[in-house]
Amino acid sequence: DAGVIQSPRHEVTEMGQEVTLRCKPISGHDYLFWYRQTMMRGLELLIYFNNNVPIDDSGMPEDRFSAKMPNASFSTLKIQPSEPRDSAVYFCASSPRRAGGELFFGEGSRLTVL
């Protein structure tokens, strides 16, 4: 299994531009999570999906952030417009549903907004 695949690995953009981060979960996993990591706040959950349906988006910082999961094998996290404070590493993780099941994280997308 290839694991969770994220793209791009690195993104540098200017303030005000739209950013789209992509994630391919592990086949057969029906949970997908988006986390963000910064030096100040550490790792924090932004949103998660179950069977392609958003379940909890309470961690999404503001309306500039949106996430979609059009099918079981693809999800996007979009920031529009981007701001310098959005600079962070964004991780996607997937999980099979089982009691106490573990999350499998991707390698992350490092975003720098100038």
Next chain:
Amino acid sequence: DAKTTQPTSMDCAEGRAANLPCNHSTISGNEYVYWYRQIHSQGPQYIIHGLKNNETNEMASLIITEDRKSSTLILPHATLRDTAVYYCIVQGAGGTSYGKLTFGQGTILTVHP
């Protein structure tokens, strides 16, 4: 969610056992103890989890005290590649809590030759 307390950093000699402690005195009866680690510039990696009983897998052992208020992650023979930040997380496994891991600051484990 229950809060965890971990030492900020620890050192370990290569080949020796690394014992990483975690306090979670407010843990609820249905909450699991999870351990993840994050090697520099990589995504977090699952290590092990447990509810009441001690657990062992190919990576580590997890010892949970009888009152469940603390636990210890044991890496039996640490290698240089085990240098990472280790996170102890307490989380419910059911309903809307599933997968909603609350990462603290973790313990920076440095394995030296």
